[in-house]
Amino acid sequence: MTLLQVNNLSIAYQTRTGTALAVDDVSFALDKGKSLGIVGESGCGKTTIGMGLLRLLPDNALIKQGAVLFKGSDILEFSTAALQDLRWKKISMIFQAAMNAWNPVQRVGDQIIEAIRIHDPGISRDKAKLEVEKLYEMVDIPTNRIFDYPHEYSGGMKQRAIIAMALSCRPDLIIADEPSTALDVIVQDQIIKKIKAIQKKFNIAIIFISHDIGVVADVCHDIMVMYKGRIVETGKREEVFVEPVHPYTKSLLSSYLTLDGVLEFQNESAPKSCLTSTDQAPGTCGFLPNCPQAEPSCASEAPQWQAISETHKALCRFCK
């Protein structure tokens, strides 16, 4: 059953120098209980998609077109009240910067209780506290730490507490935006295992946004590779990681997996910054300037989606 269906979503940022298209005509679907990984380098639009789904974008962002259908209704058409009701109760988030995601002057437990009670004022504070205790046990934080302040937690504890809070309203979907990036590898491993276990236990769908391909490969069933605001390759985990077809995916993977690959990658085609995609005219290939497989006709003809299998496809004229 399709939980989330994103159709032709485009999001632009208005800046002093012009409009920058951060998300360009992105479509994807996510089934209930499944996990989708969005990978790509910094500035490719991953986080913008995540924030756009809950309409948490900054003021200068503009959703130019598209639809975000959650259980059939378009989030982009929601009223403010309906949106506030949807947030956290149906779709919650695990934030990139857990260090700063907690209000420093309020106790952690109170902030989780606030999340529970804002969506169900009928629950008493005591009952909500019991709920928090259960969540803490789930994420392995001692329950006597519930009413500590955020600065009294370690980085990993803060991140686990964020996971606890993300689960507090039993959402259908969790958007995890770089949930382990700021942590060291050991804590990172714990967090990832926790997320996987919880996802399986509650059958929650997850959108996992990361630049860390290893982490995404560990967690996600489906993978989307983004470059300059566009999806360039999408498919099942095995398909994208074992048999990548898009030249960008190939160079991205080679930059991660082996030392040889890194050297090769740097020598061949260190990609220029893709922070803005204004230089990318509609209907042209964004990766063209850096593409090792480019042919003269790439400059004049638009890239096209090529289906490699039923689930695996890429936005390139020459990938097979």
Added chain:
Amino acid sequence: MSLQKLIIRRSLEILVIFFVILSGLFLLFHLAPGDPVSRMVDPTMTPEDAELLVSQLGLDQPLWLQYVYYVKNFFTGNFGVSFHYGRPVVEVIGERLPNTILLFTSSVILSALAGIFWGKMVAWHKGKPVDTWVTIISLVCHTLFLPWIALLFIWIFAYKIGGFPLNGMISPELWMDPDSGIFLKTLDIMHHMLLPLLTLFIIHVGSYLLIMRSSMLETLSEDYILTARAKGLNEKQIRNRHAGPNASLPVVTSVGLSLAFSINGGALTETVFTWPGIGRELIFAVSNNDYPLALASFLFISIVVLIANLVVDVLYAFLDPRIRY
């Protein structure tokens, strides 16, 4: 709770600071030009009488012994007799100090609360006309010259429009009337206090508002505000529960810093409104070489400022758990 520890530690620090002030004032008064005896000596006195006076005052003793007496007198509450009033200094201070504390605590609390409230609102409407106008008005208030605005208020409200007393703190005829009860008397003081309070409020509210506004704008870009929004809180809840308390911390700091200055400015306000407070008394004592009164005024003003700082510190620790170490 570590809050208690903080209070104890800060109190001890304040004791040390006070001792430094006490000693500093002793030295200052000895370095100051003119000496107390010359003011008391009159031409009919013989040199012997003058010497007797000097030894009575203990001024022929070595400096360290004078210092010991000075400290001992302070802790036994013996501040001597005012040259001008001919009454114990403690009595004079005891009458004046509460008036100053009343005026200044109310003006500081009112202007800080108003600054926090308005600053929060203005930051929320950043870039709209209300933001522009309030910011301009706040800047103007902040830079106003205190005696000028005080005189202007007296001229407008007490003279042109009327209905406000020109000066003082009480109406003598009302206080002499045995029929007027405590309620009327309180009302009378409030009536007299309104103009000086308004003056101090206008001088202070602008800077608190501007601090709160910029602090609020900074807070609104913090990640935990995004968390609050993602949690489904509405804008009012985000503003009042999450952004407001964090953003008001710099205002509390600023209140602590400005306390000493507001007592200084207080001397001006008290003089213009002839408010019988300690700031006005201090100016009077200094210009009349009333050493005991001046010294005691200095000491008690510093005690008030130190205690107020302690209160601000405790308040800060209460608002921000991170500094309760």
